[in-house]
Amino acid sequence: MKATSASTAMISPSNMMSLGFSGALGNIDAYISAVNRLPMLTHEEEISLAKRLRDDNDLGAAQKLVLSHxxxxxSIARGYLGYGLPHADLIQEGNIGLMKAVKRFDPDQGVxxxxYSMHWIKAEMHEYILKNWRLVKVATTKAQRKLFFNLRSHKTGLDAMTPDQVEALAKTLNVKREEVIEMETRLSGRDIALEAPTDDEDDKFAPIAYLSSxxxxxxxxxxxxxxxxLQTEGLSSALGKLDPRSRRIVEARWLANDDGSGATLHELANEFGxxxxxxxxxETVALKKxxxxxxxxx
Structure with a gap:
């Protein structure tokens, strides 16, 4: 798992051993087994520890509050395993959220x-998932973030949502149905390298081959x-400097038809005698001019 200065201070190996951890904590299964054996606090113990932290800045009390939760x-991290991110990293991010909650917890609020800490734990996990689920962030606004997590939980399979499902989810989340469709499209896609990773025949199918312009x-x-x-101002100006006969000859020979099939020399000879x-x-003199x-x- 990732380590931070705050988590190292509060959840060091020696502190964990002294509060009920035993054996090696070298893998995630051992860690989960260890935290599940930690004693839970009574309501009275929790209030007492929270007041010691608030009034006396007692880090020992903060440590016990964190470890007991x-x-x-x-448990919360287990619900986010479907995003394909490491379980250990989800737990570590949740631990950071837990420590933030402990720091801000007010025992006099009656909660x-x-x-209280569930919001902080989920917020840290959500931020981690959004930053690491794709190379390109799929949700930036608050509404998009809410839609991202709700859409995944409402989909029952890999098939696209039906119009009725889209309409129902849009009403539930109070968003436009177009926003639901757009987010579903983002979720159904995947990251694709702009250039092919190899130099074989697959290069021609890489996006760089057909997206470049x-x-x-x-x-x-x-x-x-x-x-x-040249086609507008230039041509108009050049034709304006010719005498009427020269202009008529040039226009009849070169500008009458788009395919270049203008009048012949003999046809114009008969016209002008x-x-x-x-x-x-x-014509030659006019074109030079x-x-x-x-x-x-x-």
Missing amino acids: LRLVV RLVS DSQEPTRVLESQRYDR VSAERIRQI MKGSLAAFA
Whole structure:
């Protein structure tokens, strides 16, 4: 299990041995067996120890309060084993929550420590689960966190929830049905490496192979912007500098149809009453003039 300075101070091996632990605590089963043998406190003992901690900052009293409730942490942690995280780590996080509860416990409120500490224990476990269940955090807001834990407990199998189940859960938790559907989608997914871990044929199926896009690459963006400007402002400006006959010839030859099948030289020759060669010469001069005008937009 993970160790913290607070847990080391309160639950050191020597202290545990002196309060009922026996044998080696090298695995989780031995630890659970040991904490279940620790004596439970009576209500009067609990109140007395809590007052000593509050009034005199008696760490020995705090230690006894923590140790007598370790079995509660084990019991709560067992309910979160379905998330696939180590049982020992869940217990350790719960122990931290228990120590926070003991520190804040007020014996004059008339509430037993076992009831008061459950919130703190679960809060620490929930935080640990949300941080470690996936690489990408699936729940960030308070509503999402509540939905995350309730949704898992309401699902009875691996199949998707029916519309009626979604509607019922949304009403129970007072959230929108769309939020239930979104959270279920997050829970049904899994972490996938962006790049394949090997160099074999599986590389082509890694997300990097089909999610990559060059459309937002800076040089491509600049090229696209320049092309759009040439097609609009540049072309309009270049055509505006031609005489009417030259403009008519260029538009008929190159801009009449999207597929490039414009008018022929002979068709324009008949229209203007000149030879086809004369039309070609006018076209050549006009295109050179347009090229010079378009250079300013390149």
